[in-house]
Amino acid sequence: MSLLWVILGLILLVIGGEFLVRSSVALSFKFNISKLVIGMTVVSFATSAPELLVSLQAALDGSSDIALGNVIGSNIANIGLVLGITAIISPLAIDKSFYKLNWPMMMLISVILYFMLSSGNVLDFKEGLALFISLVIFLYILIKKSKSEAEVVEDIDDALMETSNFKVVLWLIIGGAALYFGSEWLVFGAKEMALSLGVSERVISVTMVAIGTSVPELAASVIAALKKEKAISLGNLIGSNIFNIASVLGLTAMIQSISVDNPQILSSDIFWMMAFSAVLIPLVFIPKRFEIGRYKGLILLVAYAIFIFLAFTGEK
Template sequence: MPPVLYLLAGFVLLFFSGDWLVKSSVQLARHFKVSTLVIGITVVAFGTSAPELLVSLRAVFDGAADISVGNVVGSNIANIALVLGMVAIVYPVKVIKKTVWLDWIVMMLATFGLILASSNFIISSFEGILFIVLLGVYIIWAVFNSRKQGKSKEKIEKPSLSLVKTVLLFLLAAAGLYYGAEWLVIGAKDIATRLGVSERVIGISVVAVGTSIPELATSLIAAIKKESDISIGNIIGSNIFNIWAVLGVTSTIKPINVSPSIVNYDYWWMVGIAILLFLSILPLSKGLVSRWKGGIFLSIYILYIYLLFV
């Protein structure tokens, strides 16, 4: 099969499988009477990071470490500059959580922790375990903080699917993610080889956008319908999970080699865009990412992708 078809098939499978995984995970949580608070912070967050995790694992074991790390870095840049930028152009995005600055600080700690871990151009298993531990602490803090604000008194909804159907959907999603990740990496590697483009560039651009498609599609549809269910907190949380969960789990299983280009160039784009996000939502109590700010984010993303291929 041509590499472009592998790439497209991988995109489609990851898109639907990621959605199925989130839905089945939420249904499973309801079957076991887990609150929506815990579902949102853990199950859904892991579910939306599953495509990145599967792609990164597959890439590392296929000897394409630049696709693995590039996928995470590219996704973190795309979440802010592409997803938030496009959504804000359609429908300005408000700051919903008043504690968003705390989440932003955690995201920056995760980002600089990644930069520090990569200073020797390898993310070791020990550093991966440390990322996972930090993620655990963050989840516990997030749950505790939300309960403190009185959000834990929500009623646990009844599942809309039977347990058997839920398990089958979960297994189907898991299989789809596995093969979707495999086909995406195969297609990306072949295209990079044929075009003479580095795996780093393909990982940061094509693969990263591919694994971010579910978030992008969902957010754009919500914006078109003028539903404010996308929040800055969701994007920040996704970036934290990408570093601590995706790279944490991947490097724990197998240490990841990081190319100097990613460490010395792409990481700093990720930092710069994160700082720009913070500036764009000032004042934090009633910040708004307006259409012109969204235009700036999208323009920066287009410039970054252009410079990658030049």
């Protein structure tokens, strides 16, 4: 039964996330916000909403392990699972902005998160605010840089410009309700599953919950790779990881402090997250520069499988 709640929760989160993205973009067009800003801020925030609702719901329920594990596990899955499988299907070309801005920011914010958590075993309001402010500064630099390079945003659906006010409100209501109930059911199912399997909430959140919230991104990447279209960019995945830490954990901590209840989050999981982030640099430069091909994708996927195995066996 617990698996059913998890699956239903994930389905609602996917539906809610999709409706929220569409309504947010349509609303942004009505306020004459540029496509560049919509793509880098509105869409990014809306696509992070499922993770935010899950972490917030978990923190409010006193399940900090799920709140933290959801984000840390999702960041690991984005690189090990999503990037790994996508690269195996179709090699990815990497542009130079990866190591000039995106990757350094992801590493910096990951290290800052570690020190914030280890300093008092809690992420409080001030630390959450600092994380969120760092995201605002990063987005400002990113938008300024993109404007100067006249970057084209491909992911915005122009048809949403014509959306009626009624549809926008309806989509917002559907999206909000689906996200609310989806997060409730997913957190409830994850707790029940941990109990029935005899493992901690942390194990379920860094593995099954994290994989579940990465499924939409994985599905989109695999379909694009199989069709030989432009697969998901490494920049998008890194951007998602930055948002998960700075936006999801930042906003959650501003509403409800997140404590480190399971020591393995700090002694193991967060180091796995930083290791998956750090290994991207040698993968991008050695041996073939600016490409992540099939062998490199396989290395990432095998490493991810080892992480999942150790997460389940490490507590027994």
